[in-house]
Amino acid sequence: MHENFKKAGFRGLAFKLALWNAAKANYEFRMKEMGLLDESAVEWFNDKPPLQWSRSHFQTFPKCDMLLNNLCESFNSSILEAREKPILTMLEWIRKYLMTRxxxxxxKAKKSWCEKQICPKIRKIIEKNMEKSADCIPLKSDDWNYELKVCDGDRLTINLRTHSCSCRR
Incomplete structure (x- = not known):
């Protein structure tokens, strides 16, 4: 935008700063400031919708649900070799790359899971909770209620029908 602005004859630091101020801040206010420099500069912008170049008119909601583009950057760097090829060859290269990956x-996941149904991180959490539960002594009150004496001396009441516990209030 700035290069086109310069080609239209609006050169110099004052015009450059006025353009960038209009692009970054309140469009209407900054265009009035630009008009003080040269009214024809404002006319040059009249056929260019501010929705396309002024931040004050940009939409504020994200265009995708990922806030970071690290995934895209990583993918693009891995397909650099394919990007120089003709389109069909490039797409075939990317297809094979993705299948291999x-x-x-x-x-790798199968090897680390060792034929178990639960992933390793969750399995560690469950094993830790199983070790803690070995120190608990349940006492049945009735068909649905239990009192649980925990190793630190606390007593909790558990209702199996409502899936509630006195530890969660």
């Missing part, structure tokens, strides 16, 4: 990740 997904297979490698799947095999």
């Amino acid at each position: 997904l297979t490698e990740n799947r095999d």
Whole structure:
């Protein structure tokens, strides 16, 4: 935008700063300031909708649900080799790359899961909770209620029908 502005004859630091101020801040206010420099500069902008170049007119909601583009950057850097190829060859290269990558990740996951149904991190949490639960002594009150004596001396009441516990209020 600035290069086109310069080509239209609006050169110099004052015009450059006025343009960037209009692009970054309140469009209407900054255009009045630009008009003080040169009214024809404001006319030059009249056929260019501020929705396309002024931040004050940009939409504020995100265009995708990811706030970071690290995933895109990583993917783009991995397909650099393919980007120089003709379109069909490039797409075939990317297809094969993705198939290989997904297979490698799947095999790595299978190896670390060791034929178990729960992933390793969750399995560690469950094992830790199982160790803690070995110190608890349940006492049945009736068909649905239990009193649980915990190793630190606390007593909790648990209702199996409502899936509630006195530890969660």
